Amino acid sequence: MGYLLTLDQGTTSSRAMVFDAEGRVRGVAQREYVQHYPRPGWVEHDPQDILATQFDCARQVLADTGVTAAELAGIGITNQRETSLLWERASGRALAPAIVWQDRRTAAACERLRAQGLAPLVRERTGLELDPYFSATKLAWLLDHVPGARARAEAGELAFGTVDSWLVWHLTGGRLHVTDCSNASRTLLYDIHRGDWDAELCAALGIPPALLPHVVDSIGVCGETDPAVLGAAVPIAGIAGDQQAATFGQACFAPGMAKNTYGTGCFLVMNTGSRPVTSSHRLLTTVGWRGRGLVAYALEGSIFMGGAIVQWLRDGLGLIRSAAEIEALAASVPDSGGVVLVPAFTGLGAPWWDAYARGTLIGLTRGSTAAHVARAALEAIALQTVDLVEAMKGDGAAPLTELRVDGGAAANDLLMQIQADLLGVPVVRSRMLETTALGAACMAGLGVGMWSGTDELTARWQAERRFEPAQPAARCEALRARWHRAVERSRGWAEEDEEG
Ligand SMILES: Nc1ncnc2c1ncn2[C@@H]1O[C@H](COP(=O)(O)OP(=O)(O)O)[C@@H](O)[C@H]1O
Ligand SMILES: O=P(O)(O)OC[C@H](O)CO
Numbered sequence: 001m002g003y004l005l006t007l008d009q010g011t012t013s014s015r016a017m018v019f020d021a022e023g024r025v026r027g028v029a030q031r032e033y034v035q036h037y038p039r040p041g042w043v044e045h046d047p048q049d050i051l052a053t054q055f056d057c058a059r060q061v062l063a064d065t066g067v068t069a070a071e072l073a074g075i076g077i078t079n080q081r082e083t084s085l086l087w088e089r090a091s092g093r094a095l096a097p098a099i100v101w102q103d104r105r106t107a108a109a110c111e112r113l114r115a116q117g118l119a120p121l122v123r124e125r126t127g128l129e130l131d132p133y134f135s136a137t138k139l140a141w142l143l144d145h146v147p148g149a150r151a152r153a154e155a156g157e158l159a160f161g162t163v164d165s166w167l168v169w170h171l172t173g174g175r176l177h178v179t180d181c182s183n184a185s186r187t188l189l190y191d192i193h194r195g196d197w198d199a200e201l202c203a204a205l206g207i208p209p210a211l212l213p214h215v216v217d218s219i220g221v222c223g224e225t226d227p228a229v230l231g232a233a234v235p236i237a238g239i240a241g242d243q244q245a246a247t248f249g250q251a252c253f254a255p256g257m258a259k260n261t262y263g264t265g266c267f268l269v270m271n272t273g274s275r276p277v278t279s280s281h282r283l284l285t286t287v288g289w290r291g292r293g294l295v296a297y298a299l300e301g302s303i304f305m306g307g308a309i310v311q312w313l314r315d316g317l318g319l320i321r322s323a324a325e326i327e328a329l330a331a332s333v334p335d336s337g338g339v340v341l342v343p344a345f346t347g348l349g350a351p352w353w354d355a356y357a358r359g360t361l362i363g364l365t366r367g368s369t370a371a372h373v374a375r376a377a378l379e380a381i382a383l384q385t386v387d388l389v390e391a392m393k394g395d396g397a398a399p400l401t402e403l404r405v406d407g408g409a410a411a412n413d414l415l416m417q418i419q420a421d422l423l424g425v426p427v428v429r430s431r432m433l434e435t436t437a438l439g440a441a442c443m444a445g446l447g448v449g450m451w452s453g454t455d456e457l458t459a460r461w462q463a464e465r466r467f468e469p470a471q472p473a474a475r476c477e478a479l480r481a482r483w484h485r486a487v488e489r490s491r492g493w494a495e496e497d498e499e500g
Pocket of ligand 1: 010011012013262263264265306307308309310311323324325326327407408409410411412415
């Protein structure tokens with residue numbers, strides 16, 4: 001009974017990991033799956049792909065490690081957030097592709113809701129922006145476009161969920177329709193102060209409450225799996241959105257501690273303690289985690305394109321054959337030669353929140369090369385992060401003494417050095433890069449009482465490498481000023497109605 005299994009359902013891949021009682025990784029299995037871009041600005045996943053890749057990974061990692069389901073003390077689930085699914089309660093069948101967090105099809109709907117004056121109420125109750133990023137307008141779109149869905153939803157025949165709910169539904173053979181408070185806090189429908197769904201927002205956004213899952217703690221047992229899925233009933237003991245889980249996995253337990261995850265997007269999350277802090281710089285206020293006596297809120301800066309820029313250089317432009325190749329290409333030039341890439345491919349998130357911004361490559365000259373574009377791509381990831389750190393400072397957060405980092409693109413040493421230079425504070429890469437899965441494992445470990453508290457987790461956290469700032473501040477200021485000029489040029493570009 002000494003093992004924990006985590007399911008980490010990410011934007012581009014599903015992963016499963018087995019941890020032992022000391023928090024050591026015993027095995028990992030990963031499967032990429034297909035991204036669908038049916039129209040400009042749209043991003044979809046096949047709900048069956050999500051299930052199949054995730055459950056395959058779970059079975060694979062158990063087989064590889066020789067750990068049986070009966071030896072699992074608990075399961076921790078962590079997931080790409082906001083991505084929205086609608087399914088039939090009777091059959092568990094999804095009625096449409098999942099609308100992914102990056103999808104912009106509801107930009108015009110958000111615009112209309114803003115025009116009705118809804119934004120201040122949304123911000124006050126949910127801590128979020130009225131942006132297509134979040135779940136509720138995606139769900140409303142599904143209800144309006146899947147034939148008969150609205151009437152069936154009103155009749156209680158359908159269920160909505162973010163990816164955690166979808167996984168739990170199928171892990172429990174349809175017995176449990178739940179989401180945890182961190183995922184709920186990304187829907188636009190959850191009052192983060194009262195800790196419950198908000199009837200007024202549901203009405204304003206056209207969401208029948210009968211669709212919504214029951215909200216549970218992030219830490220604690222909420223049910224157990226159907227033995228048919230993994231071979232034995234296993235307690236589901238932790239659930240959290242992937243960025244909250246990564247914050248937990250980075251042991252950012254004290255207020256003021258922050259981490260940045262460089263995955264598909266980049267997500268800077270700062271623990272603000274047991275009370276929500278309101279941002280005046282368009283950062284999000286979100287639930288960190290709750291359960292077993294712990295409560296944390298967080299300020300978050302969300303960037304839609306992080307490592308995904310590197311994927312685009314690989315798949316869209318063919319400039320590199322693998323993500324890792326970008327480092328050598330970008331390092332072959334001392335700077336970007338004046339080239340700036342604003343990766344507003346799916347609009348801009350914090351602190352701009354411009355659903356109509358689009359990708360902009362500017363400053364090209366006859367001397368510009370693929371290497372300059374590669375360097376501009378890495379700089380863009382780092383410059384977006386600097387904007388978030390500045391916004392946090394503006395919100396009264398104490399200046400960061402260091403930034404803890406993780407995620408796939410954090411493996412890139414050049415990117416990490418550029419980040420430290422531009423931030424002017426050390427960037428510390430944790431030994432464990434899979435902090436999302438680790439965070440979910442820790443939550444599950446606390447949830448089943450295998451671990452006593454966060455002190456144990458803090459003691460286990462280790463840095464792998466520290467990147468010290470090495471560039472003069474004046475040069476960094478000049479780069480930021482040029483970046484902001486380019487951002488201005490990217491804004492408000494898409495004018496066509498992409499709602500379809
Ligand atoms: N060496 C690298 N340099 C820059 N980006 C990288 C590197 N390795 C992976 N990436 C990027 O990291 C992302 C994958 O990170 P991951 O944490 O697995 O993302 P997610 O959880 O969002 O699926 C991809 O977008 C990929 O392009
Ligand atoms: O799958 P990731 O790691 O890119 O994370 C996605 C975020 O949860 C979206 O908010």
